[in-house]
Amino acid sequence: MSETTENQIQLAIGEILRDADAVSKLVIGAYSHSVDHATNVKNLSSAKFRSEQLETCAKFLGLKTRDEDNTLIFTNKPTLADRIITMIETTFPSTCQDCGDGYRVTLSDQQSEHRLRCFLCLLPSHDCEKVKSTVESLTSLPTTLIGNAWICSGCFLKNNPLLSNNPRKRSGSVSFENSTPNSSPSISRIGQSPAIN
DSSP, rough: HHHHHHHHHHHHHHHHHHOOHHHHHHHTTTOOSSHHHHHHHHHHHHSSSSSHHHHHHHTTTTTBBBBSSSSSSOHHHHHHHHHHHHHHHHHHOEEEEEEEEEEOOTGGGGGGGTTTTTTTTOOOOOSSSHHHHHHHHHEEEEEEEEOOOOOHHHHHHOOOTTTOOOTTTTTTTOTTTTOOOOOOOOOOOOOOOOOOO
């Protein structure tokens, strides 16, 4: 990892911690970008944190944690911890698959209407003119597209069973663990996003 990327990741985590409430700071402080995804899930879902603390942190990060009937969406700590980690990592540096520019999205920027979200890793799209044009075209349609999803280049490359260099080629399994796009092929997968406020 380059020193610039490392500095941008530290900046992103610092910005989140600066704005977080005391409970969320404890949970986010247990996250480490220097360990693998499974280790972070294990740390955040350990006995050190109660489900209520994870839910508070998830809400701070913009995750919807309950449905219309006030029923928990995430019924176990590892799943909620996974989503918290994913939301933290959406603030890390990325590369736009449409224009090729590098970008980083803060938590406050993530609610922008012109952003798409990766169906797997929740990464918000870049706000370049090409993405804005795509979103504008989709929102002008008289009906909602159902069954389509936008997938960032990192998740597409990691989970595409047709790519010869993909270790999941035979199984075709899907994973969003440690999915951070660092390349920019032209891929457009558009549609509904996962549960985000």
